Amino acid sequence: MLDPKIIRSNPEQVAAQLVKKKYVFPVAEFESLEVQRREVQVRTESLQSERNTRSKSIGKAKAAGEDITSLLSDVNDLGTQLEEAKAALAKINVQLDDILLGVPNLPHEDVPEGESEDDNVEVRRWGTLPTFDFDPQDHVALGNRDSAMDFESAAKLTGSRFVVLQGKIARMHRALIQLMLDTHINEHGYNEIYVPYMVNRDSLMGTSQLPKFEEDLFKVPFGERDYYLIPTSEVPVTNMVRDEIVEESRLPLKFTAHTPCFRSEAGASGKDTRGLIRQHQFEKVEMIQVVKPEDSWQALENMTANAENILKKLELPYRVITLCGGDLGFAAAKTYDIEVWLPGQDKYREISSCSNTLDFQARRMKARWRNSETGKPELLHTLNGSGLAVGRTLVAVLENHQNADGTINVPAVLQPYMGGVTVI
């Protein structure tokens, strides 16, 4: 959520900045509601004030043993007026919240203009693209050996966009997770955390998957309410600091978690239907940082480098891009995507996304720290980044390290996690 004070004091400027993100902010509607809100709020509060003072005087008169019947009749119709004012105020606030919760974060000034992913700007490349003296296969063909990557069984068990992995491929998939976690823990200073794979509405509101993106989520009815399968561990991990005031000495908080992620992919029918690229269920190792505001931009650079380090270890060529305004996510002020080279598709594909949300999520979550200089609680900054999407990493390893006979060279860094096997 954006700071309502900033929106109130300068709605046109906010609207102008949001144009970059292809969002039309309803300035006129907002301002007219604000005028009403202010008027009704002032009226409500003065009525409350009146009621409070009168109630106090009744209490005093009663204590003094005086007759209070006339005082009671004076206060009679105050209650109804107050009820009406309160109801009117609540109604206006609901409308204002609807607007405010639907406004995306402001893009950072570095963020390039642009409509879509075609306008994203490349920052750097790493690695040399592999060359093959044979026709490289894609991961679906490579995984088909011994039914190690089995989409048909998954379709039988559940439906489309799921997979069954078996044998060495399943082991490599698991090995990748271990490598990622160990690297983030031992080399990058993250704290491992295990979290629920289902969350409540409040958590999803906090990180801003709700109320706007409900159709992307799997909902699980539970008694009178609903739980939701997490679309990313960003949700449970970031919400650790919801409604908390974090001691300054504990900052920065750096968490890494391995979880499955569940996405309905409602808006992606027909897209990436082949293979492992876009599934309803996939594994991801996530990095979350909760930092002082002054540290968040440096943290974004570091987190991106942490994700890149995994690709370097796996000897996978990649490039880093800055998302343009039109491609930027709802909560993000700036996002670096890392795209890995996939020989089977002959192009770079997203494998990580690292974002700084500034205080956007923190404001929704009331996630604060106590600033020792001011002595006051202030909003934190939150960042999240994939380090990395495991399924897509598996795809990249298979395709980049394949041999003519369809076998795969296991990257040296992964071999200890696979019992020393060098080729699968």
Place this chain on the structure above:
RNA sequence: GGAGGGGUGGCUGAGUGGCCGAAAGCACUGGUCUUGAAAACCAGCGAGUCGAGAGGCUCCCAGGGUUCGAAUCCCUGCCCCUCCGCCA
């Protein structure tokens, strides 16, 4: 599933209808003392919101209700703890 006990400020915890935004302690901040520190002593210290300010309003898990007035009484829900049963 059954029985009982709870949810109060950063933390612990008192508070059963008005004198309570809320005792006390811890933590924190400032001061006295000290070469310095610790200890001791003194003082300050919840959050949000409206307002130029004075000050107002809201918040004692959440949502309803009773009342002129609710942290306090009633109802519903959520969560935590103890015991019993069941169980991976």
